[in-house]
Amino acid sequence: MARQSHPTMSRALQRRENISGYLFLLPSLIFFIGFVVIPMIICIVTSLTDANMHDQGMFGNFIGFSNFTNLLSDETFLEALKNTFIIVIVSVPTVCAFSLWVSSVIYKLSGPVLSAFRCIFYLPVVTGSVAVTVVWKWMYDNYTGIFNHVLKGAGLIDQNINWLGDSKYALWCIILILFTTSVGQPIVLYVSALGNVDQTLIEAAEVDGANGFQVFWKVKWAQMMPTTLYILVITTINSFQCFALIQLLTKGGAGTNTVMYHIYWTAFKLTEQAGHFGYANAMGVVLAIFIGLLSALQFKLAKEK
Amino acid sequence: MKIETGQGRAYKIASIIILVILAFLFTFPLYWIVTGAFKNGADINATKPIWVPTEWVMNNFDKLMKQRSVPLWEIYLPFGSFFNGGKKVLLTAGPEAPAAIRWLINAVLMCVLAMLITCLTAAMAGYALAKKRFNGRAILFSLIVCAMALPKQVILIPLLKEMSALRLYDSLWAVIFPTVGWPFGVFLMKQFSESIPGEILEAARIDGSSEWNTFSTVVMPMIKPGIGALAIFTFINCWNDYFMQLVMLASGSNFTIPLGIATLQAETSVDNGLLMAGATLAAAPIIIVFLIFQKYFTQGITMGAVKG
Numbered sequence: 001m002a003r004q005s006h007p008t009m010s011r012a013l014q015r016r017e018n019i020s021g022y023l024f025l026l027p028s029l030i031f032f033i034g035f036v037v038i039p040m041i042i043c044i045v046t047s048l049t050d051a052n053m054h055d056q057g058m059f060g061n062f063i064g065f066s067n068f069t070n071l072l073s074d075e076t077f078l079e080a081l082k083n084t085f086i087i088v089i090v091s092v093p094t095v096c097a098f099s100l101w102v103s104s105v106i107y108k109l110s111g112p113v114l115s116a117f118r119c120i121f122y123l124p125v126v127t128g129s130v131a132v133t134v135v136w137k138w139m140y141d142n143y144t145g146i147f148n149h150v151l152k153g154a155g156l157i158d159q160n161i162n163w164l165g166d167s168k169y170a171l172w173c174i175i176l177i178l179f180t181t182s183v184g185q186p187i188v189l190y191v192s193a194l195g196n197v198d199q200t201l202i203e204a205a206e207v208d209g210a211n212g213f214q215v216f217w218k219v220k221w222a223q224m225m226p227t228t229l230y231i232l233v234i235t236t237i238n239s240f241q242c243f244a245l246i247q248l249l250t251k252g253g254a255g256t257n258t259v260m261y262h263i264y265w266t267a268f269k270l271t272e273q274a275g276h277f278g279y280a281n282a283m284g285v286v287l288a289i290f291i292g293l294l295s296a297l298q299f300k301l302a303k304e305k
Numbered sequence: 306m307k308i309e310t311g312q313g314r315a316y317k318i319a320s321i322i323i324l325v326i327l328a329f330l331f332t333f334p335l336y337w338i339v340t341g342a343f344k345n346g347a348d349i350n351a352t353k354p355i356w357v358p359t360e361w362v363m364n365n366f367d368k369l370m371k372q373r374s375v376p377l378w379e380i381y382l383p384f385g386s387f388f389n390g391g392k393k394v395l396l397t398a399g400p401e402a403p404a405a406i407r408w409l410i411n412a413v414l415m416c417v418l419a420m421l422i423t424c425l426t427a428a429m430a431g432y433a434l435a436k437k438r439f440n441g442r443a444i445l446f447s448l449i450v451c452a453m454a455l456p457k458q459v460i461l462i463p464l465l466k467e468m469s470a471l472r473l474y475d476s477l478w479a480v481i482f483p484t485v486g487w488p489f490g491v492f493l494m495k496q497f498s499e500s501i502p503g504e505i506l507e508a509a510r511i512d513g514s515s516e517w518n519t520f521s522t523v524v525m526p527m528i529k530p531g532i533g534a535l536a537i538f539t540f541i542n543c544w545n546d547y548f549m550q551l552v553m554l555a556s557g558s559n560f561t562i563p564l565g566i567a568t569l570q571a572e573t574s575v576d577n578g579l580l581m582a583g584a585t586l587a588a589a590p591i592i593i594v595f596l597i598f599q600k601y602f603t604q605g606i607t608m609g610a611v612k613g
């Protein structure tokens with residue numbers, strides 16, 4: 001980034017730029033500071049207090065880091081954290097690999113076919129999280145669900161499986177839905193990245209006798225690194241925040257509790273302490289730290305490559 | 306041209322076949338929603354798959370419309386509760402109508418307002434960040450990038466407290482304002498504004514065009530594809546932000562259609578026909594918006610990533 005005050009600018013001109021710059025920024029800044037920065041500050045500050053949802057004031061009593069130390073021995077939270085990590089560890093690489101594969105097959109197809117495929121893989125996103133969840137719940141249903149019908153018809157299972165009620169399957173069922181709603185954007189990104197790969201480099205590699213696999217790995221993959229990085233970061237963030245699926249399908253039961261759902265549950269539903277606001281925010285801070293660390297790690301790994 | 310080896314060709318054909326199968330699987334949930342909405346009760350609860358409805362009926366939609374009724378619209382005085390002892394000041398209310406219609410209106414209104422405000426404020430801010438050399442620009446931009454990497458949902462619970470302090474809780478504004486505040490739009494518009502040649506802005510200035518005129522007549526037309534992308538992005542994100550709607554909206558007349566359907570699911574967990582009719586209503590508007598603006602959309606997603 002250039003020096004902040006331009007060396008060749010006169011002071012009057014700099015003043016003019018300052019005023020007009022901030023005037024153009026003002027409307028956006030009001031919303032950004034008011035509804036993003038301030039809630040973040042509230043989140044961090046209240047995570048150090050015993051504030052609850054029914055207090056009239058915003059903040060309760062300062063209790064230091066005990067919310068955080070309590071988290072370490074909160075088994076429900078640790079279980080939720082474990083589930084969240086399973087979701088992230090399974091879904092991020094599969095989403096990334098799958099969308100790369102799909103894109104590498106479709107990016108050379110002719111225009112209309114390409115956009116048709118791109119559209120189809122984007123459909124679950126556009127259908128909307130609630131509509132998607134509602135139909136999957138029916139598809140997984142014990143008695144009227146299509147999964148049990150088809151699998152029984154094919155002779156793969158003898159008895160109906162209660163997909164969302166059985167802790168052996170429930171988390172995997174949720175990961176499958178999350179997967180279908182996550183690949184749309186990466187595919188769009190990879191298709192465009194593959195289209196932008198420098199053709200002269202590919203030709204040079206082929207002249208040098210590289211095979212298809214080597215061309216892909218050494219030339220295309222290397223050039224798509226920034227795209228891959230972006231996809232990794234957004235998929236990680238989305239997987240960490242998995243909420244609607246849990247709330248609508250299992251309510252955190254059958255071993256599917258996630259941190260995001262647990263935050264919601266703690267803030268609104270905790271019966272004996274009705275709305276433990278500070279504690280919920282402490283979990284939020286922990287989640288944000290995890291996401292921040294993972295994003296930083298991914299950036300670092302990508303830079304080294 | 307390179308000559309295809311037999312192995313390469315077999316791989317290609319096999320992958321196209323797999324891809325077509327996958328395409329069917331990805332469209333299946335949507336197909337199941339729409340056909341489910343028109344199936345009769347026997348088809349819905351059948352214990353073997355009914356791939357195509359035996360008869361197409363409307364009674365799921367009829368049931369949905371009869372669920373409950375609320376005023377078609379209610380307009381309150383902004384911030385009226387500050388002067389009326391905490392109670393909202395009702396300006397006008399519409400005739401009673403099926404709740405699903407009201408939810409649909411709420412959701413569309415909410416997303417359109419969020420979209421318009423976001424596009425305007427983000428275009429202005431993005432232009433300033435890209436083209437104005439004001440003090441503090443670098444710091445501000447890094448703050449925006451950092452905020453984007455943070456999980457949006459984490460701030461929802463504190464946001465709820467803030468909204469109730471502002472007396473905006475349980476109104477569509479409580480969803481609209483945080484959507485506008487999310488800095489992705491500013492970031493995207495900055496990327497688009499970078500490509501405006503400085504000479505054009507300089508020429509407009511020399512011609513005596515005011516700052517605002519330069520922005521509205523020179524800058525805006527040049528970043529139109531970016532605004533199109535941001536518009537559809539905001540619309541879809543706002544529509545899909547179920548968590549925010551769940552936290553911020555409380556009374557049945559303020560629900561959006563996704564939230565309303567989710568509530569119906571909790572109340573009538575067995576009536577899948579009714580739920581599919583609701584899901585059809587909830588999915589139709591964004592699918593239509595997506596298909597209309599699809600061109601902008603692909604462009605927008607790519608721009609945001611590549612230049613970032």
